[in-house]
Amino acid sequence: MLTQPTTDKILLAIADDLNSVVLPSVTDEPAKVLLGQIDQLLRRLSRRTASEIDWMILEIKQINDAIGRETSDMSSYLLTDVASAYSEASGALGEAIDKAFSEDDTQQIAVLRQLLVDRIAKEQEILGQLDLVGRG
Amino acid sequence: MQDPSVMPEKITALLDSEGATDIDISGYAPMTGGYSRLMARFEAKFTIDGEQEEGTFVLRGDPPEGQAIIETDRSQEYAVLKSVAPHLNTPPARFLDSKGIHIGTPALILEFTEAESTLPWIEKNGISDLPLKLAELAGAMHTIPVDQLPSSLARPTSGDPLTDQIQMWKKTAIDHVEHLPIFRYVAAWLDKNRPPPVPVSLVHHDFSTANMLVDGEGDLVVIDFELATIGDPREDLGYFKAYAQAAPPDLIDENPDDFLSRYREITGFSEEQVNPLVMTYFLVLGVIGVVSQIANVGSAMAKGETSSTNIAFNLDNLLFGQAAWMAATDALEAALDGEVN
Numbered sequence: 454m455l456t457q458p459t460t461d462k463i464l465l466a467i468a469d470d471l472n473s474v475v476l477p478s479v480t481d482e483p484a485k486v487l488l489g490q491i492d493q494l495l496r497r498l499s500r501r502t503a504s505e506i507d508w509m510i511l512e513i514k515q516i517n518d519a520i521g522r523e524t525s526d527m528s529s530y531l532l533t534d535v536a537s538a539y540s541e542a543s544g545a546l547g548e549a550i551d552k553a554f555s556e557d558d559t560q561q562i563a564v565l566r567q568l569l570v571d572r573i574a575k576e577q578e579i580l581g582q583l584d585l586v587g588r589g
Numbered sequence: 590m591q592d593p594s595v596m597p598e599k600i601t602a603l604l605d606s607e608g609a610t611d612i613d614i615s616g617y618a619p620m621t622g623g624y625s626r627l628m629a630r631f632e633a634k635f636t637i638d639g640e641q642e643e644g645t646f647v648l649r650g651d652p653p654e655g656q657a658i659i660e661t662d663r664s665q666e667y668a669v670l671k672s673v674a675p676h677l678n679t680p681p682a683r684f685l686d687s688k689g690i691h692i693g694t695p696a697l698i699l700e701f702t703e704a705e706s707t708l709p710w711i712e713k714n715g716i717s718d719l720p721l722k723l724a725e726l727a728g729a730m731h732t733i734p735v736d737q738l739p740s741s742l743a744r745p746t747s748g749d750p751l752t753d754q755i756q757m758w759k760k761t762a763i764d765h766v767e768h769l770p771i772f773r774y775v776a777a778w779l780d781k782n783r784p785p786p787v788p789v790s791l792v793h794h795d796f797s798t799a800n801m802l803v804d805g806e807g808d809l810v811v812i813d814f815e816l817a818t819i820g821d822p823r824e825d826l827g828y829f830k831a832y833a834q835a836a837p838p839d840l841i842d843e844n845p846d847d848f849l850s851r852y853r854e855i856t857g858f859s860e861e862q863v864n865p866l867v868m869t870y871f872l873v874l875g876v877i878g879v880v881s882q883i884a885n886v887g888s889a890m891a892k893g894e895t896s897s898t899n900i901a902f903n904l905d906n907l908l909f910g911q912a913a914w915m916a917a918t919d920a921l922e923a924a925l926d927g928e929v930n
């Protein structure tokens with residue numbers, strides 16, 4: 454298969470063309486709003502697709518370390534399989550959060566909170582600038 | 590609703606069913622700005638109850654099945670608009686097609702207002718006295734007697750609106766297509782740090798500059814009551830602040846003391862019940878109504894039950910929100926620990 458240009462670069466090129474070629478020729482307001490949304494989504498997908506599997510695998514290990522679980526090797530690197538493992542680890546993290554709050558374990562709450570803060574930093578990297586195009 | 594060639598006939602049929610005569614519909618054009626519903630404006634001339642009317646109206650209806658990012662009820666929205674009209678500056682609702690018999694989708698017709706969207710108005714005119722007017726609008730909305738509101742409006746099932754909202758955070762985390770640990774954290778944190786209660790009232794649930802206009806007198810006009818319920822009124826203040834983080838300016842932050850003082854004066858709430866820390870608490874709690882709807886429809890898209898760009902786009906709001914909620918809980922922790930005033 455051809456891997457170059459990578460998916461993230463192609464998505465970015467599509468977004469650029471939509472913005473510079475297609476958008477100026479569109480006069481219909483709802484269609485303009487839709488193009489504005491598509492532009493933001495494509496740019497986010499470009500950032501996300503370049504790194505998401507690596508980010509998820511790394512975070513699964515961090516979660517397991519924080520809640521005292523072993524991290525087993527991934528049996529598949531298909532996106533759906535990694536996302537499923539990531540969700541399972543996130544569920545375990547959620548359980549640990551509930552337990553820490555119910556036991557008023559401030560030290561563990563701080564540890565788990567830091568995992569969430571790290572997750573948010575990556576989410577913000579994906580999100581970039583949010584423009585609520587089409588709203589008020 | 591997007592086809593101007595067929596809509597005048599459909600609107601005519603709806604008005605005819607309501608007893609209007611001599612109906613003439615023209616200038617039908619789709620509008621942007623509707624977050625969850627399709628909207629269009631049109632000119633209408635008709636006679637009803639012996640009175641001839643002529644003006645601009647707005648048709649507001651449900652998108653095609655499976656494409657709505659939020660599921661709400663036009664009949665309830667119509668009933669809420671009728672009940673709040675004597676108390677608030679809001680465009681009157683005129684006609685309802687509750688089942689979409691005439692329009693092809695559940696829809697209502699409102700009078701068009703010449704008022705301008707709030708953010709463009711602020712760009713041209715500055716903040717002016719909007720913060721105080723916002724306090725008065727919120728106060729007016731939150732002091733409408735509950736017994737004058739439609740009985741169909743959802744009320745707290747547990748008897749306590751905070752418990753209901755916290756439960757919704759937990760339920761959204763559990764029901765979503767993937768686990769949401771940040772939602773679990775927020776729910777646990779909200780449960781641990783509850784403020785003193787206030788009496789329940791009408792809650793708009795999408796109380797933001799996106800749903801406000803400024804009229805010719807410089808007064809705020811509030812629109813879009815599709816998410817309204819009975820609940821804790823401070824949810825609207827928190828939601829307003831949360832939305833303003835994504836779409837500034839935050840009118841409350843212009844002068845929080847003046848805003849809160851005026852709001853307390855109108856509502857009769859105490860300083861313990863409504864203060865900057867409590868508002869920050871509700872900045873987090875108050876968004877869950879909209880957030881849960883966005884998450885639910887995102888789950889449906891992930892399962893292949895529906896699909897649209899708008900759904901995917903709105904899911905990104907959750908990324909923005911998660912950062913804002915965690916930052917708010919952090920700021921409140923510091924304040925409650927006495928690290929800041």
